[in-house]
Amino acid sequence: MKLRDLSVLLGVILIIIMLVIPLPGWLLSVLILCNISLALLVILVSMNTQEALQFSIFPSLLLLLTLFRLGLNVSTTRSILSKADAGGVVDTFGSFVIGNNPLVGFVVFIILVIIQYIVITKGAERVSEVSARFTLDAMPGKQMSIDADLNAGLISEQEARERREKVENEADFHGSMDGASKFVKGDAIAGIIIVLINIIFGLIIGMVQMDMTFQEAINTFMRLTVGDGLVSQIPALLIATATGIVVTRVTTEGNLGSDVSDQLLQYPKLLFIAAGTIFLLGLTPINFMLTTIIAAFLAISGYVLLQKTKETEQVPDEALDEEDSESMKSTENVVNLLSVDPVEFEFGYALIPLVDSSQGGDLLDRIVMIRRQLAIELGVVIPVVRIRDNIQLEPNEYRLKIKGNEVAKGELLLDHYLAMTPDLDDDHIDGIQTKEPAFGLPAKWISEDKKEDAEIFGYTVVDPPSVVSTHLTEEMKRNAHNLLGRKETKELMDHLREDYSILVDEVTPDPLSIGDIQKVLANLLKENISIRNLPVIFETLADFAKMTNDTDLLTEYVRQSLAIQITKQYAGESDALKVITTSADVENLISTNIQQTEHGSYLALDPQSQENIIQNVYKEVEKVSLQHENVVVLCSPTVRMYMKQLLERSLPQIAVLSYNELEPNVQVQSVGVVNVA
Template sequence: MASATPLPKPQARVLDGLRRIGSSIDWKLVAAPILVMLILTMLVVPLPTFLLDVFFTFNISVSLVILLVTLYLKRPLDFAAFPTVILLTTLLRLSLNVAAARVILLHGQGGTAAAGQVIESFGEFVIGGNYAVGIIIFAILVVINFVVITKGAGRIAEVSARFTLDAMPGKQMAIDADLNAGLIDQEEARKRRAEIAQEADFFGAMDGASKFVRGDAIAAILILFIDLLGGLVIGVLMHGLSVGEAAQTYTLLSIGDALVAQIPSLMVSIAAGIVISNVSTGQDVGGQLVSQLFGHKHVLAIGAGILGLVALVPGMPHLSFLLAAAVLGGLVWLRQRQEQRLAAEAAVAPPPPVAAEAEEVSWEQIEPVDPLSLDVGYRLIALVDRNQGGELLARIRGVRKKFAQEMGFLVSPVHIRDNLELRPGGYRLSVKGVEVGSGEVFPELLMAINPGGVSAPLSGQATTEPAFGLPAVWIAPSQRDQATAAGYTVVDASTVIATHLHQVLQTHAAELLGREEVEALLAHLATRSPKLVEDLVPKLLTADRLRKVLQNLLAEGVPIRDMRTIAEVLAEHAPQAQDADELTARVRLALGPFIVQMLSGPNKELAAAVLDPQLEQILLNTLRADPHNAVLEPGLAQRLLQKATELMQTMEAQGMTAVVLTGAPLRTFLARMLSRAAPRLRVLSYAEVPDQKQVRIVATLGA
């Protein structure tokens, strides 16, 4: 065998250099720019027929791949680049139309092969060489694409984009609630927020991308008629063809070009409709169709019976209907065999254990009152049993840890016990023996919470989320993906109870801070500042008075994490003031920057409301008349509480923390008055706002 002739050294060096360049290029980075430059080139540079065939084939191949990809998507965000793909494929088709139109008008007089084999094949094979048939087929394809698929997909995209944007605030609040409850960490919350933003961007982009598909269909019609009229004029006037010859040649070429572009356009339109109309269920489109369309054997059996009866009607195509009935009947038989096999393989359930005889009541069964307790019905026992996969204990530990990190002290362990007096799925939360919250959950179901702006209702048992009072629905686990796609926040029974527990801890933090907790706080502070603790308690301040000051802070939602600052302020002012409210006000002044940051976040300004001057003067006069037992006139007090509730709801609806600024003498009195009617309305004094924080007045509170 003859050996290969070696390349000359200059050529070898050039090829070697090209290989090195090709191996060093990241083609993922340059693929999009190359495609865009190629599209722009086809708009202005004439292409030979060979390249036209290559690019038309490439266009059809890409459209087919896009359609197949959408059939295997489990959720729309898995193809987040789809709006950009629609734009690029639309530009590719239009540039090919321009390039083909240039070739047809320049060389169409040479016959049907003038624009390449692909256009000729579609003109001859697909429409049988008959331009009248070609025009009709093209018109049908345009109607299907433009009127049916594109219009429907565009409408779904528009509605999805609107509902997704409307549901964003509710979803963000649900993420914040899970984060505050300790159910997720900061990383998971950041991931979920990014996914929500990506979802909104995707559906917004798809709403715009649907206009590209619609415009592409219109452009195909216009380009066809331009090619037809231009070809007739050029063929007859410039090349001397007869009207019949020019019509035959240019019509076949124009129809072939239109069909070559319209078929990929139709595939991309179908792909867009599939992506937009796909509901996330954890399955691809094929899996959803098979499981949901052919998953009910009773429906298949009824359908087979109806088709069989239709086949017996005289004059009907008996063979076709009997064949369809046989297919459906075969599917029913296969489903029946499968269910029988699964039933035979299933293990026989053991008999229920015999209930032990009830014991006599004794003094040992009388338990002391627990600071914090959770009573559960007998159906919820599995949630607190590790052997049965119960997650509630781990969730409660996470809630206690999260609460300790937020508020600065560790609450007593939650005493969990079963209670036969409750409903089977009921639970009850108690603080020092007093019921502070209750609800009912279903361990085998999931709760879909409506944060606002969901896109579709769910079938299930309507209920109310117990912690925050949001509307919710109990759904089957198989509906999880459907509910998530519709904008619901889906949680299990353990999460519902843990979230309710966290809300109770936040609301009753002051009651849960007892002597033991204060002693633990002082012991923990003594490990870092022993001299400060030694000088403060009991020399300057009793432990009970310190507990009262800390309870005042917790009652208004102020964490006591910075115990060193609190102790230093109390040590400084305790010799001059022994009143707990006055000491609390001094501590709040020192914690002012932290309190304001907690309410406004990293923003440079604090959005707040102020008191109406007339109301402020009335309150000051009332307080001066009787500083210790100040009472407002009942009608005025009722109007003030109503206005405060409305103000709190309005500011929260606008995404702001409800804050009211007032003078220092009124702050404590006003905060206690409004605490029950508007528990989330924070009352600050002007002195508590640091100098570097700007205040933006957004409303006025008056009565």
């Protein structure tokens, strides 16, 4: 254990000893001086902190110092009443304050105690209560502000995490200070009671047990009581003042001294007014010479500060021009232009109410929920979405950009609702013809007064914020594989390493690099397969990466390991799956045209055969879609990857599965067969 940690423990043990065992006068003097030194150190630290959390240990320290001070009170009281002596420090303080008049000295001491209890302690306690309540009330607003900045791209995930932690720590700190301030109040009351006990019982013990006269007893015990009270109340006064300073401290870039001087003297002209007022007071019976000196000092200070302010404001225009010119030439300004945001959402000026919370816009909150939803569904953390208005867009237009490239756009009418027609030939409701942006379904923009009628006729009616949030969700799903780079992969691996460090070490850096793992995960996301179950994925990679480093082939092995997940994804709760199977001729044709190279394998099928297979798949899917049923293409594991590559450009929405990716208990129902011709 470190020495400074041990010293704190020994200090607490010493306090307990002080409460039980009588201490000699010289040791009491040492401890009293230590108490005063600690109190002075605490108030100096509190004055030099820029924010309350920089002195986060203060509530606990306050309790320890209060306990230490009460232990000293018990020890000095025992020494005063038993020996009429409490060490040189107590005797010196008492003699200095009382002098030759015990009554006057005692009155001065009582005034000090009243000030400490009624003004400082009560004020600090009240401020602590108010600060704690206001801090707790402001927590939800601060959390929402952090989420809004995160969604707008103003801060990173790490910065948001740090700010949330700071908000929580502030609430904990002010809550602790609210409780700790009660100890300060209790300490002040105990100090007053101890003083009364020392005087009353000191007089009794002095006259009865020590054979002192009343005058001797009053002189001795009054001096010692006042001295003991002073050495106790002065540190208490400093600690109570420090409590008030800490809880009333507003976060700034400077300490209390610099803030006071900067803000108190920020208007130099006001010093002239103060100087004139003091000078006029000198015309009354008040000392004219004294008021004139003070007024002159204020006037000179105001003049000096005013000159400094003018010098600061009068910066030559040429210097500013040179500075701007140099900043434009700076390499950093050019380099900053090269940065590209991972996800950008731009909108025209008419859609500003979507993101303006003062106008009821909740798009920022919706994006937070979208990112959480995708983290649960796909197992990938979508980067923060940079949200900005763009005057180059049409007023009602918006667009989504992934890594600087536009991937989707749409148009919203904020004063309308989007009604998706249940039938292509259904025209019961008049509206502006359009298409639902996420899935391309026929729809209409209808006014609010037609919303009820549309719902009666079976239309699906959606408000504009839901339209755009659904569109954003689907586009982020489709492009999740583009958003997963090496940096994001490394973050996922670091998270996995916390619980499965051996598994991660077995996969990377040998035999697979971060780039290889990223390609496997991207392949899964590209086909809408969640990568949330990273332990299973890495176990599969650990088993097969030693045999091959072909990331496409490794992806197939991982898919087979995720058979339970994939079966649940496509079969749902029914344990039944409708599929379009591939004929033996198609599978033979594909397998015989696979070309192996040192960089992997690819399908080298002639264009006509490719077109025939694609057309046959399209016909089969179209037949099933008329029955409003979703199906997948099912083939053997050896050709699944190449079949998906073949259909990817023309039919990207079609899922292609292999037999090994389905659980044995799932009921497979074939609703079509893909032939060569």
